[in-house]
Amino acid sequence: MNRRQFLASSAAMGLLPRSAASASPTYRLRAEDVTGQILPLGDGATRMLGFNGSMPGPELRVRQGERVRVDVENGLDEGTAVHWHGIRLENSMDGVPALTQTIIEPGDTKTYSFVPPDAGTFWYHSHYISHEQVARGLMGPLIIEDDEPIDVDHDITAILSDWRMERDGTLIEEYTDRHSVAHAGLLGTFARAFFSRGEVKAGDRIRLRLINAATNRIFPVVVSGASGRIVALDGISLSEPRDFEQIMMAPAQRVDLILDVAADVKLDMMSRQGPYELGTIAASGKNGLRKATPIAALPAHAIPVPSNPDxxxxxxxxxxxxxxxxxxxxxxxxxxxxxxxxxxxxxxxxxxxxxxxxxxxxxxxxxxxxxxxxxxxxxxxxxxxxxxxxxxxxxxxxxxxxxxxxxxxxxxxxxxxxxxxxxxxxxxxxxx
The missing domain is CATH 2.60.40.420 (Cupredoxins -  blue copper proteins)
Known part of the structure; x- marks a missing residue:
């Protein structure tokens, strides 16, 4: 992996407006060709795929237990489908061609509607030729909000991924290399984190939602500049917050942290060559109002421990x-x-x-x-x-x-x- 360090700043992942005409939130996602800034500002831009003109796609926020409607328009020249990863939803809305739906043909729109039962951190991504379409950028965060707000100063999402590209930012359009498929999978040459917010204050308490959206890379993540605990895994709250040093994240896994900010909050991927900077949330100024308190568990989930297996x-x-x-x-x-x-x-x-x-x-x-x-x-x-x-x-x-x-x-x-x-x-x- 090229160890060039990436800039911390990135454009915030925009929240789609909700439809005022509907009793339940309605969103529209358009899958289309986009130009993304994967490399640091000033380096080459990348022609890729995205939703609503951006990569990652817009952050969708939905309340727990509230029905949501998402109209997905296919602006590509090939088929697609969207999977709502980790949501325990109705089967017909799962977004898997050949099992739950036909593909969304170019120019067509499909409406997904479901009620998310669990608050937490989830994401959406293509589930049609996903080894290619996700690698090219068809992904975005899906946040299911708690009934009662969590006591933090900022709720920040971080999407982690990697891309196989040339030094000028051009994607290397090879997704089925048999050598890679037979080994650890197609791994990128550049990696970074996209944050929904790029600046906080020292003394802030933040919720940091980590999403591994890479197609194949396992991220061993170290957090510096803040102290805290893990409070949720894959969208489900832990009964007791957990200490951490290094966080190992397989593709598609999510980890929620509650952190008290002391300085710039930096995410590093640990590699054989040493720390590889994924990105930084800058700490500017001081929050003098926040008082240090123990980190409490998030509201309990409603999934019981099974009895003896059948x-x-x-x-x-x-x-x-x-x-x-x-x-x-x-x-x-x-x-x-x-x-x-x-x-x-x-x-x-x-x-x-x-x-x-x-x-x-x-x-x-x-x-x-x-x-x-x-x-x-x-x-x-x-x-x-x-x-x-x-x-x-x-x-x-x-x-x-x-x-x-x-x-x-x-x-x-x-x-x-x-x-x-x-x-x-x-x-x-x-x-x-």
Whole structure:
């Protein structure tokens, strides 16, 4: 990776206006060609994809439990679809071609309407040839607001990603390189964070919402210039805030922090060559009114811990470089099968609980994402751990998850290293 340091400042991700004519919030997203400033100001701009003229797309903010309508217009010369990542929504609104909808053809508009049940940090992105369209910029933040405001001075979103580009900012239009697909996935040559706000005061208490929107890169993040605790993972609040030193984020994972600002708040990605600056929120001036208080837990979520599972299944990750042979027809496979098939990985009755052992028999880590549900990670000692929608399983390791399948429909289950999904690591489940 080129270790040029990126400027901290970036244009704020704009909030779309709500429609005054509708009883529920209505937004419009237009997928289109855009020019983005990925490199520092003064360096080359990048021709890419985005929503409403920007990359990342506009920040959507919706109240918990309130129905939202999003009209997605396709201004591209190819099809697209939008997935609302981490939202436990109606199946027909999940945004997955071949499972829940047809693609949005060029010039067409599709209306998505759903009620988000959980407050927290989520995001939206293309789910059609997503290994390419997300890499080219079809992504944006989706924030589900709490019923009661959290006591912070600023609520800031940070989208982390990387891009494979030339030094002048031109995207390298190669998304299916077999060597990359068979290894860690297509990794960018430049990385940075986009902040919804670029300046705070020393003494401020901020909520910092980190979203890993990269197609394949795992971000080991270190925060300096502020102290605080982790309060939520993948949009779901922790029962107790957690201390941290380094935050490991697989693609699609989110981490919410409550931080007390002491100086410029800097995000660094730790690499073999040392810290790589992703971006900085500048501290200017002093907040003399804020009094230091303990960081409290966010409001509790409403997802119960499952009882004893009804079934125990195994999802075996196979293939890739330095991996063993498998029966699938692509580079990667689950249980000897590559890509979506006519039959699902499993059928579940609504309300059925399953313990699924994720076996990573490959030489690379995988971030496994289940649509339409959250699941509990299970510790090696059998203890119930964090509630997530995407779990990172390291090479040659196993992880059990525990999920109550209470959302009817056909739901995708795949590696969110999108090069690996393209290479065959995707399946689905059906809940009836």
């Amino acid at each position: 079934r125990h299944l195994t999802l075996h990750m196979m293939g890739g470089a330095m991996g063993g042979r498998h029966g699938g027809a692509n580079i990667w496979a689950f249980n000897d099968i590559s890509d979506l098939q006519s039959d699902p990985f499993a059928y579940f009755r609504k309300g059925e609980t399953a313990r699924i052992t994720l076996v990573n028999d490959t030489s690379f880590p995988h971030g496994i994402h289940l649509h339409g549900h959250h699941f509990y990670e299970v510790g090696a000692d059998g203890s119930i751990g964090d509630l997530r929608d995407t779990t990172l399983v390291n090479a040659r390791e196993n992880r059990d998850i525990l999920c109550t399948f209470d959302n009817p429909g056909k739901w995708m289950l795949h590696c969110h290293m999108l090069s690996h999904a393209f290479g065959g690591m995707r399946t689905w489940v059906e809940v009836t």
